[in-house]
Amino acid sequence: MQVHLNELARLRIEGQPRGVTSVCSAHPIVLRAALRHGRQQASTVLIEATCNQVNHLGGYTGMTPSDLVSLVMKIGAEEGCPVNLIVLGGDHLGPNPWRDRPAEEAMAEAEKMVAAYVDAGFRKIHLDASMGCKGEPVALDDETTAHRAARLAAVAEASAKKTGGAMPVYVIGTEVPPPGGADHALTTIEPTAAAAALKTIEVHRRVFAEAGLDQAFGRAIGLVVQPGVEFGNQNVILYGRSKIDALKSVLAKEPQFVFEAHSTDYQGTRPLTALVQDGFPILKVGPELTFVLREALYALDAIASDLLPDYGQRPLYQAMEALMLDQPGNWSRHYHGTDAEMRWLRHYSLSDRIRYYWASAEAQDAVRHLCEAIRGQTVPLPLLWQHMPAAQDFADAPLDPEQVLIWRVTKSLADYHAACGVGNN
CATH class of the missing domain: 1.10.400.20 (putative tagatose 6-phosphate kinase domain like)
Structure with a gap:
């Protein structure tokens, strides 16, 4: 059964939590497995690309956003996957690929990238302007991050209005593990503090309002936080739900949101199911696939x-x-x-x-x-x-x-599908 992203918070509040697997890969075999599985299960196929992987200059895959859309739609048609099941997302969209440049120059490229994503049909947009550019701290404060995120949201809104179709939904927040996992053996990962999560939402809400982007913020569905999961080169930190009682309270205070969980690779069905039940219905997976x-x-x-x-x-x-x-x-x-x-x-x-x-x-x-x-x-x-x-x-x-x-990739996707509870509520 199809699950719409803007329904996730309501389903959680109603005590019927459902999840969506975010497939973060541009490999044609992975895409084919995801689209075939989505067609077989009649479930949402959320495919996301990162700013480094796919951007207006090609990214490390050599693909622009429109190139990836063409590839996804071609494979989807070959697999008989209905277009209405396919959702496209942009992950960590911000100045990160150009952070070695001055901030204004990096943000100008980020604006072009966001416009290219939305013009191509991407409608789930993770705004991530948290990284410092040339001469700035490695990680920026909430205020600076929110102002830059609002600037990018304004570009996304204008592009969506120009191209037509649904308006974007947004994910904010940036407290995530290193892209692709950590480089060293891990023993424990501390979840995001509830106060930090609430501050991120509060600052973004205010800054978006000051920029005249209240409607855009009203479509913010997700907050990226660290649930205490991660994988290194050699080991995996499994989800421990007893550690996030304080963090879960954020969703009671901010019912508009759900949490988005990054680096959920290698968790297995039981921890993934617990994540969905605890308010993390957007499960990102890439390297595992x-x-x-x-x-x-x-x-x-x-x-x-x-x-x-x-x-x-x-x-x-x-x-x-x-x-x-x-x-x-x-x-x-x-x-x-x-x-x-x-x-x-x-x-x-x-x-x-x-x-x-x-x-x-x-x-x-x-x-x-x-x-x-x-x-x-x-x-x-x-x-x-x-x-x-x-x-x-x-x-x-x-x-x-x-x-x-395809069978081997689908085995991993099936673990996520089971955790997301599709067809079980």
């Missing part, structure tokens, strides 16, 4: 090595290792240790920084070689059990590798 995609690709790589005499010894793994060593920019600042430790982190870290490389020509060639080699092959059950135990239904029949990849 590309992690399990890589897991399935490497399993197929190993199966092909064992099954096919001419395939070679894990050529996909070898190609990705060579690629990451040749272009270390996306992982070298995040992985530390001996050469052996950094080697396994490059491939298996929970932060999954290998995801930045799948769009490269070298990676695509290696994946294509794998899929062509194993497509149509009959994989014996014992070999599947060795490398991908849960995939036994694919044994002893001609293999379609793409369907194996």
Whole structure:
């Protein structure tokens, strides 16, 4: 059943909490899995892109907002996913990609980016202007952040009125874990203080009103806070609901809002369900989905090595290792240790920084070689059990590798779907 974002607060108040999975990935296989699953379950498919991933200059994916919309709609049409189920969101939209520049210059780029997102059809907008620019503190105070957020909201409002369609809904707040997870082993994460959350709302409400943006603020549905969940390179901090009693009180005082939870990857169904029940119905997931995609690709790589005499010894793994060593920019600042430790982190870290490389020509060639080699092959059950135990239904029949990849991503999406309570209320 479809859940509309502007219904989440009402459903929580009525004691029927429902959630929405926010799929934060631009990988075509992940998108296909999400859109197919949404069509099968007749549920909302919320797909979000970050300011670094997709922007008016291309981002690290090389895609503009309109490029991503075209890709999503193309795959959605191929999968028979109704357009009315698809919701597009922009995450951390603000000056972050240009924070090495003076604030005015960075904000001018951020304005162009927000306009490009809204013009392309994105209608869930997370306003995040909390990061300092050149010569400023790393993290800005609420007042400065709110003024910059209001400036970006004004651009979004104007763009939406110009292009037509629904007006945007907004998410504010920025107290989130590091994008993509932490770089070190974690022991505990403290939730956001209730007073800090209330102050964020109060300052934004006042600043938006002063800017004549009362209607825009009236469409603010979510507040990003830290619920005490996180993952590092090697471990996961699971949700502990006993630690957020004070934070939950914020929603009683501000019934307009729900919380948005970032870095919910690897939590599993039970913690995710508790998050939805406790007022975090927007669950963001990204690295987990590309992690399990890589897991399935490497399993197929190993199966092909064992099954096919001419395939070679894990050529996909070898190609990705060579690629990451040749272009270390996306992982070298995040992985530390001996050469052996950094080697396994490059491939298996929970932060999954290998995801930045799948769009490269070298990676695509290696994946294509794998899929062509194993497509149509009959994989014996014992070999599947060795490398991908849960995939036994694919044994002893001609293999379609793409369907194996989609199946593996869907397994993670199903955990989120169950937690969100779709069809259970």
